[in-house]
Amino acid sequence: MCDTCGCGDSEMVPIEIQERILSGNERTARHNREHFEAAGVFAVNLMGSPGSGKTAVLEATAGARRWLRIGAMSGDLATDNDAERLRKAGIPAASITTGSACHLDAELVHKALHELEDWRSLDLLVIENVGNLVCPAVYDLGQAENAVALSVTEGVDKPLKYPVMFRKADLVLITKTDLLPYLPGVSLEALMENLERVMPDPRVIPLSALTGEGMNLWLDWLEERYRAREVLAPAAHRHHGHESVHA
Amino acid sequence: MHEYSIIQALMQRVEAEARAHGASTVGRIRIALGELSGVDPELLASAYEVFRERSICAGAGMEIRAVPAVWECSSCRRPLARGERLRCPDCQSPARLASGDEIVLEQIEMEVADV
Numbered sequence A: 001m002c003d004t005c006g007c008g009d010s011e012m013v014p015i016e017i018q019e020r021i022l023s024g025n026e027r028t029a030r031h032n033r034e035h036f037e038a039a040g041v042f043a044v045n046l047m048g049s050p051g052s053g054k055t056a057v058l059e060a061t062a063g064a065r066r067w068l069r070i071g072a073m074s075g076d077l078a079t080d081n082d083a084e085r086l087r088k089a090g091i092p093a094a095s096i097t098t099g100s101a102c103h104l105d106a107e108l109v110h111k112a113l114h115e116l117e118d119w120r121s122l123d124l125l126v127i128e129n130v131g132n133l134v135c136p137a138v139y140d141l142g143q144a145e146n147a148v149a150l151s152v153t154e155g156v157d158k159p160l161k162y163p164v165m166f167r168k169a170d171l172v173l174i175t176k177t178d179l180l181p182y183l184p185g186v187s188l189e190a191l192m193e194n195l196e197r198v199m200p201d202p203r204v205i206p207l208s209a210l211t212g213e214g215m216n217l218w219l220d221w222l223e224e225r226y227r228a229r230e231v232l233a234p235a236a237h238r239h240h241g242h243e244s245v246h247a
Numbered sequence B: 001m002h003e004y005s006i007i008q009a010l011m012q013r014v015e016a017e018a019r020a021h022g023a024s025t026v027g028r029i030r031i032a033l034g035e036l037s038g039v040d041p042e043l044l045a046s047a048y049e050v051f052r053e054r055s056i057c058a059g060a061g062m063e064i065r066a067v068p069a070v071w072e073c074s075s076c077r078r079p080l081a082r083g084e085r086l087r088c089p090d091c092q093s094p095a096r097l098a099s100g101d102e103i104v105l106e107q108i109e110m111e112v113a114d115v
Helices: A025-038 A053-066 A082-087 A106-115 A162-166 A175-180 A188-195 A215-232 B005-020 B043-050
Strands: A010-020 A042-048 A070-076 A095-096 A123-127 A145-151 A171-175 A202-206 B023-032 B061-067 B070-073 B095-098 B102-113
Touching: A010 A025, A010 B005, A025 A042, A025 A106, A025 B005, A042 A215, A053 A070, A053 A123, A053 A215, A053 B043, A070 A082, A070 A106, A082 B023, A095 A106, A106 B023, A106 B043, A171 A188, A188 B023, A202 B043, B005 B023, B005 B043, B005 B102, B043 B061
Parallel strands: A042 A123, A042 A145, A070 A095, A070 A123, A145 A171, A171 A202, B023 B061
Antiparallel strands: A010 B102, B023 B102, B070 B095
16 A cells, blocks of 8 residues: 555455356256246256267157157257257257367257247257267256266276266166177176266166167156156146147 | 366456456466366366466466365265265265365455555
8 A cells, every 4th residue: 555645556355256167057057947847848968978879869769759749959069960860760959069169058058949949849858968978067058857878888987987977967878788798898787886986876777779678768767757847846837738748 | 178168157257356346457366176076177277378368367376276075975974985885884875975066266366456
């Protein structure tokens, strides 16, 4: 401070903030969640490595025809291929091309909602994240549930290498189980044991989109979680166009 | 690499705070980073080096306070040893993460006019 008149020399002052750095994303995610709940749309954030079988699981989900209306948005660095595959399988799908970004964030999902025609009439909206076991785990999108696809060909130690992703998972889909006979070093027991070291209460469904084995358990899980939300927020469902998720 | 987008969010927050306090310079910032936050401290530090040039943080160092992951039983609060199954050996309840997922801006040191 100036000795003569006390006028303002400046000084370094510590200011306490204590705020989550991604609070902006979290605000947008809350906004998305309110949209989904008000429309009675069950939103699942499907994550996993590139090639873990996310798109194949969705194609098989559409093929099973147990859900009346499924829609999707697919995050992809450069192409529209996944959304195109989903549209061919009969799922209306918006593409989110992220450029160099390795993950979806709540704002990208919000924008994609504007491109997905009539999304409010959906029962299930699957947000297929960018193939990556690291970055997507950090961003809340407004989903009701997080599901992670882990293919048996990725080996049994992926949960230990990517604990953050698996900790955030409400469900792990162990995919491509039809390949297990060709993988002597991989067993479901060993995968389960590693998942129990990174997830407090793991829910795991082994399945093969190719043979259909285990697909019913995945469809049951979707339905169970969808109904659990209906019970929690029955008012939201009054806006919904139809009564049942059964075909 | 999502560390760049985290640094962008951080810079916006710091700039808004500096404006609110009428600060011209930021001297130092401190963030808390949990072991299970999904953010790599070294990548975050290098992203910060790239972004701070020509920003209000140009002369500000970033201190990263590393927060270790601590799991405890969700019902009896017994702490769990590292690498253990995430279930209480005593009561079998699932564990919960007591700390270690923080991505938090804790403190900004800034130069404010002493009025």
